[in-house]
Amino acid sequence: MITLEIIKSKMKNYIINVQVDYLLINKTRNRYPIDSLTGNQLQISINLYKLIMNIGTIQSIYFKPTNRQRFIDKMYLAEKVHDDDRLLIKINEIRKQLGSEKLAKISEDFGIGLALSVADYLYRIDSSTVVPIKATNKRPDIRCFTMSNEELIIESKGYSNQRNLYNQKVTAVDQKNSRKADIKVVSLTLINEEDATSTHFVDPPSEPDADDIEKRKKMMRAEHYSSVFNFFGQKELSEYYLLMMKKIGNENDELVVNDKENIFNKIKDTYVTIGLNHRYYYGTVEKVGKNKYTFLGVEEILLYFRGFQNFEVSESDISVEEQGNLYFIQKDGVIIGSIKNIEPFINQIHTRGGEIKHFQEHTTLTDVDNMDVIHFEIFTKYLFEENNFEVVTQKENYKDKGYDYVVSRNGIEYCVHLKHFKNPKRSIRVDDLELINDKRKVVFITNANVSPTFTSNLMTIDRNLLKRAIQKPDRLTDWLEN
Known part of the structure; x- marks a missing residue:
């Protein structure tokens, strides 16, 4: 399980290479750091935690609001970064373990996160206005306001192959130009394993639009927070x-x-509250592991209509340690806490008639369908652990034998095979998976419908049973042991 402590251990700045088209540098404007550049190539420092927050804020567009947080899910990206001063991505490991499709998705994620980080460095973004652009046709990815009250649109592309990346340049420019804004840029990110990951900003700024800038900015700010808290569940x-x-x-x-x-x-x-640095924050507490919790919330003033309208972002993100807990407070008033000492919250939770739940308890079958293979495996392990099964440390390469992991309970081992489908309503046959003749007990879990199969050593948990297990996890023990 990725925790904020792991993120904190990677909080050192990672170096990336940045290239800026000369046409983007406007010496007569002189409002932004980009206008003071003397050359078009530079290196900047990127914070991993902020990078993941950027990714989640934008990618939450693909999910309806839900009570299940995806913040912890996205933290797995921290494991895909080499321990180096430069931002080096474990491309070969990702391709070997997860496949090319997942590598493409991770490249896209890093592309979006780095596009925002570089834009903030060059244009001083008002982080409380960052939102994904929602549309079904071709459209850019990101819009926000700068601290100089100009609207900025970014179309982002991220690849692990340079040829594929630059083949998308024309498409990216077209998408960027499909919307009105004061500044429009294209960001092309090439993730790299041997040298620092690089981001290239291309295309000159456009002419400003005459519109009610202040109102647009406030509406965009509200959409930003909606996106962030969708990401948080x-x-x-x-x-x-x-x-x-x-x-x-x-x-x-x-x-x-x-x-x-x-x-x-x-x-x-x-919601529970916490006071830090003479400010109050409202949020929720959820369990993420053994004696580990998160507090996710927002500064109180942002809950009030006038307070929201008059809110000004802080100069920088900060971290605060209080009563053994670590809190990250962002410039936009969003707070994330890594909680080891739960005592400051216990009385509030009990007084308000609530309880502390594991974040996975909010999972629905729709959430499962929206998972990738990594988080499907994490979720199924959670179901077993909730039933007092132990996930066995691998003594052999189970994946080469067609299994994803092994669990044990009362001295009996079960080999677990997972199959996650993007089109979950399809029907499959288990015989096609060549698992029935295995002499060990096998548990096959899928989000698809499965044709009935009768064998003494195989337990199939298909879409219908999975839905029941999500609703009542202890059913898993009854199915396997009775």
């Missing part, structure tokens, strides 16, 4: 900030005002 906060965005657009919409007030009251009544 805090459905109430995500929906709350969507309603905040609608209210900014029309303060006289009574239905929106009433819905927003109802969620506001629920947050105030059920």
Whole structure:
């Protein structure tokens, strides 16, 4: 399990190479750091934790608001970075263990995260306004405001192969130009294992649009928080900030005002609070491992309509240690806490009639369908561990034998084989997997429907049984031992 302690151990800055087209450097504008560059090639430092937050904020566009947090899921990217001063990605390991399709997805993730990090360095982004662009047709990835109140649009591409990357340049420029903004750029990121990962910013800025900049900025800020808390699995906060965005657009919409007030009251009544640096934060506490918890929340002032409108981002992110717990407070007022000492929260949780749940308990079958193979494996291991099974340390290469891992309970070992499908409603036959004749006990878990199979040493948990196991995890023990 990736924890904030692991992230903290990687909090040193990683060096990346940056190339900027000369046409992007505007000496007469002189508003941004990019305008002061004397050359078009430079090296900058990137923070891994911030990089992962950037990725999650943008990629949450692909998921409906849910109570399951994906923040911990995304932390696995930290394992894919070499221990080096430069940002070196474990490309060969990813390709060998996870395949080319997953390598492409990880390349895309790093491309998005680095695009935002480089844009912040060159244009001084207002981090509280960063949002993904939602559309079904060709569109750029990211929009935000700079600290100089100009709207910035970024189209991001990330690849592990330079030829594939630059073949996408024309498409990226077209996508970038499909939207109006004050500044439009294309970011091309090449992840690398032998040399520092590089990001190339191309295409000159466009002419500014005449529009209500302040209102657009506030609405974009609300959408930003909705996206962040969707990533965190805090459905109430995500929906709350969507309603905040609608209210900014029309303060006289009574239905929106009433819905927003109802969620506001629920947050105030059920969320716990923590005071740090003379400020208060509202959030939720969830278990992520044995005696390990997270606190995810937001600064109190951002819950109030006028406070939200007048909020100003801080100069920098900070980390605070308090009562044995570590908190990361971002410039935009979002807080993430790695909690070892749960005592500061226990009384509040009990007083408010709540309980501390494992973040995986919020998982639904839809969440499972949206997982990749890595997180499907992590989730199924969680189900076994909740039933007091032990995940056996590999003494042999089970994957070469067609298994993903082995679990044991009461001296009996079970070989687990997983199959995750993007199209989960398909029907498959287990005989095609060549597992039935294995002499050991086998558990086959999939999110697809499986045709009935009868064999003494094989237990199949298909889509229907998986849904029941998600709803009541202790059913797993009954199925395997009875």
